[in-house]
Amino acid sequence: MSAQPARSTKRHLPSALLPKALRPKTVRAKTVALLAVPVVSLMALWSLTTVTVVQDAWSLHQAEQLDRALSAPLHQVVRDLQDERAAAARHLSTPGSTGELEALHQRSTAAAEELRTQVQRSSATIANLAPQMRDRVAAFNTDLDALADRHQSVLAANTDWDGTYRAYTAAIDGAFSLQEQIATAQQGQAAEDARLALGIGRVEEMLERQNTAATSAFAGARMSGEQHEAFAEALGGQRVLTADLMPDLAAGDRDAYRQLTETDAYRDLADMQSRLLNTDPAALGTVPPKLWDESVAQVSQAMDAGRDRVAQAGAAAAAAAGAAVLDRAIWTVALGLAAVLLALAISVRIGRGMVIELVGLRNSAMELADEQLPAAMRRLRAGEHIDVSTAVPVITPGEGEVGQVGRALNAVQHSALQAAAERAELLTGVSGVFVNLARRNQSLVHRQLGLLDSMERRTEDETDLEDLFRIDHLATRMRRHAESLIIMSGATPGRAWRTPVALMDVIRSAVSEVEDYTRVKIRRLPDELSVLGSAVSDVTHLFSELVENATNFSPPDATVLVHGEAVGSGFVIEIEDRGLGMAPERMAEANQRVREAHRLELFDSGQLGLFVVSRLAHRQGIQVSLRRSPYGGTTAVVLIPSSILVNPVRDAESTMDSLEPVAPPAEAFPEREPVPAVATRLPDDHPEPAWTAPEVVDAAPVEPGPVAEPPAHFEGRLDDDEEFAGLPRRKRQENLAPGLKARDTRGTTQDGPAPFGDRVSPETARSMMSALQEGFARGRGDRDD
Structure with missing residues (x-):
């Protein structure tokens, strides 16, 4: 089977082109973008x-x-x-007289000042319209x-x-240059008319x-x-300019010029111009000055009228x-604004x-994922039967792709609930099987202990009794493991x-269920x-696991070391x-596992004890936390709340009464007849073990006198109307063989009573034998050395 080609990543390039800070994060932001x-x-x-339109209008x-x-x-000025x-x-x-010249000079000076x-x-x-005009204005002012x-000088x-x-001609040419700049700033027909007027x-x-x-x-x-020379040059210029100007004039202006000619x-002026141009400069008699002045004035006046007419046009x-242009700008702005507003409204x-x-859809999916589906899951974990089709409201789908996503989420939700329900049913069945097996195992263990x-x-026999005690201890641990499964x-x-x-007594009973209780x-x-009696079993089991x-570790x-002290909210045992x-990571994980009593990771079977502790602590309101010990190990801190603690008035009789158990379930073994046990004492040549210490005591030994059997080792079942009278009382050396009695030289008549009193429970005997065995092992080790 051929390998599939790698998917192209081109579709991701547009978003990658944007910096991360500028990429839209939410659906709203992406839609807006x-x-x-x-x-x-x-x-x-x-x-x-x-x-552009406004600029054109403003320029005009x-x-x-x-x-x-x-x-x-x-x-x-011209x-x-x-x-x-x-x-x-x-x-x-x-x-001659300078009066006329002075008057004309003052008039031109006033016109120049007005122009400035x-x-x-x-x-x-x-500056905005014709910035190059500033240089020509400066040159004109210089002229x-x-x-x-x-x-x-004149x-x-x-x-x-x-x-x-x-000099005068140069100044007048400067004025015409300014007029040319003004005409250049015009547009369309206005610019053409301005050029014709200038011509x-x-x-x-x-x-x-x-x-x-x-x-x-x-x-x-x-x-x-x-x-x-000046006359000839000006006449040639007039003829050239007139020939260039005539084709561009409007029909009316051409007719006016034709009428002028x-x-x-105009005819007299043209005749005199020809004679002045072709006649000897020394002979001016053929041109009458008065006729010249009149002809020039009339033609000049007609030209002024034509120039004014073109300028006005x-x-x-x-x-x-x-x-x-202004109307077009207004319409352009208005229509463009309307189009923008319409596009904006449609887009919005x-x-x-x-x-x-x-x-x-997002809110519905989040509500489904954060509230509704977890609530249904919690109901399923609690063993409640739910209707998968109605347990969680479905998302109302819309139209198009969004509706398809909604329907897909509904299908996923239904599948998840269906799978969870099937898993809950499977776990319920498996739990029932486990409970049934555990109860049967518990019943067998009870009978075995009996x-x-x-x-x-x-x-x-001392050796056989020691072996029986070991088997008894193993059976007690088997009973605890069966209870853990339950x-x-x-x-x-x-x-x-x-x-x-x-x-x-609860702590001693918990310790007695541990394999290495002697440590x-x-x-x-x-x-x-x-x-409280209702919490004794859970507290005992919790401490046994810890x-x-x-x-083990x-x-x-x-x-x-197990020690404790009273606090404001209860009693703390470390x-x-x-x-x-x-x-630190494993410590945090273990504390989380203890806190979350509802979670059970069956694949992590190495930490099932923590799960048992979590369940028991959650049931009784006990707080359990793990922390690092000053000695490098681990310290388990257990806070027993005041709600399950009492301070009864205790005496010997009430101690025995407090050990009266409630009848166990039906699977427990039937009541058995108590059988006297054999008690032994050490010969005179062996030192007795120290059972108590000023501050620290062994978990196994107990104080002398009447001692109740720890609650973890209740071996029988009593009816509610039956009175519990304790274990059978034993008399020291009553059942010993004659040889053993002969070897015991201390008896009861020596310095004081025996260290264990007249009544010895199986638990006390087991602890005594363990201590004896440990002493024997140490003695043999010393002799070997």
Whole structure:
């Protein structure tokens, strides 16, 4: 079977192109980002169009304002400079009165100042609309300043005609250059009309130049070479400009010019221009000065009228163009804004619908995963029967892909509940099987303990009795393991007590169920503190598991210390071993396992004891925590709440009464007849073991006097109306063989009573024999050394 090709990762590239901080995290953010792209693009396009249209309208408006502000002052400056140039040229040809020249100079100076004022007011418009115009304004101002000095030179007659003529002509050309810049700022028909008006003005300037040369020649009665050259140059310029201008004129303007050329003044002027151009400069008699002046005035006036007519048409065209552009801008902005708002409204509606569907699906899925499904699971774990189809509300599916996801979640939910229900049924069945097997095993162990007790009472051989005690201890541990299986299955063990039992007896009973009980040291606990009868079995089992865990995970020769003290909320007992300890991670995991009583990981069978502790602690409200011991091992801290502790008034009789058990379940073995056991004493040549210590006592030994059997070793079943009178009383050396009696030289008549009193329980005998065996082993080891 061929290997499948690897999936392409190209679909993930767009999100990877964005920085992590800019990537949308939620469905709402992703939907907004998805719908915002076309809306933002449309808004950007609309904004760009709006800006372009508004800029065009504003440019037209500024061009119109600039033309209105500068065209009239510029034309006036040109007319005044032309008149002053002619007067200055005549004065240089025939010096005379300076009154007319002074008046013309003052008038041109005032027109120039007015132009400067308008230019200053329009500086912002000039900078925005025609920034190159500022250089030409500066050059024009320089030419005007130079004319002031030229005027003084003309008055003093210390300048030549040609220099004066060219100085005034340069200033007038600067004014025409400014008019050309203003015309360039126009658009459309307005720009064309402005160019035509400027062309007519230049033709008129050519005529004024001819007039300046001719009038200067008339005043001097001769035409100099410079004057003739200027006249010829101006006449040639007029003809060239007129030929270039005629095709661009409107029909009405061409008709007006044709009519002008048919007038007598134009014909006379044309005839005189030809004669002045072709006649000897020294002979001017053929051209009458008066006729020249009249013809020039009439033709110039007609040209002014044509220029004004074209300029007015251009202004009207500029106004119409500005209005049209403004209307177009308004409509563009309005329609674009409407399109943007419509797109935004559609996007918001679509996005809101998608977000509502997705958020609703998310909320339903989260409620299902966080509340409804766990609640159903808890009901299933508790053994409650639920209807899978109605236990958890289904998600109401919508339309399209979101609805398909909702239906898929409903299917997943139903499958999960169905699987959980089947698993719960399986666990319930398995738990029932385990409980049944455990109860049968428990019944057999009870019967076994009964038989062992009978054999212990009948056996007189010391070695056989020691072996029986060991078997008895193993059977006791088997009973605890059977009870552990019942606890893990969720049931309650059969052993129970109706009356409180001393806490010290409960701890001793728990320790006696541990294999290495001889390594456990118990510090003295308060005698007046007792455990409620309903909690004795669970507390005993809990401490047995913890103590066994401490002995299993510590060196064989290390001591496990059990001690406790009273606290505000109950009584704390610490079980401290001196083993290798646990890693912090394992410690935290173990504490979590103890806290979570509802969880059972069957695959982790090595820590089932912790689960038993967790179940028992949760049932009785006991707090269990593990921490690191100062000796490097582990300390189990058990807080027994005050709710299961009592302080009864104890005496010998009440101690025996407190051990009265509640009848175990039906599987327990039947009541058995007590059988006397054999008690032995050590010969005189063996030292007696020390059974008590000032502060620390062994777990196995007990105090002398009447001692009740620990609750963990109840071997029989009593009816409620039967009175429990304790174990059969034994008399020392009553059942000993004659040989043993002869060897015992201490008896009861020596220094004091026997260390165990008149009554010895099987538990006490077992502890005694264990201590004896340990002493024998140590003695043999010393002799070997």
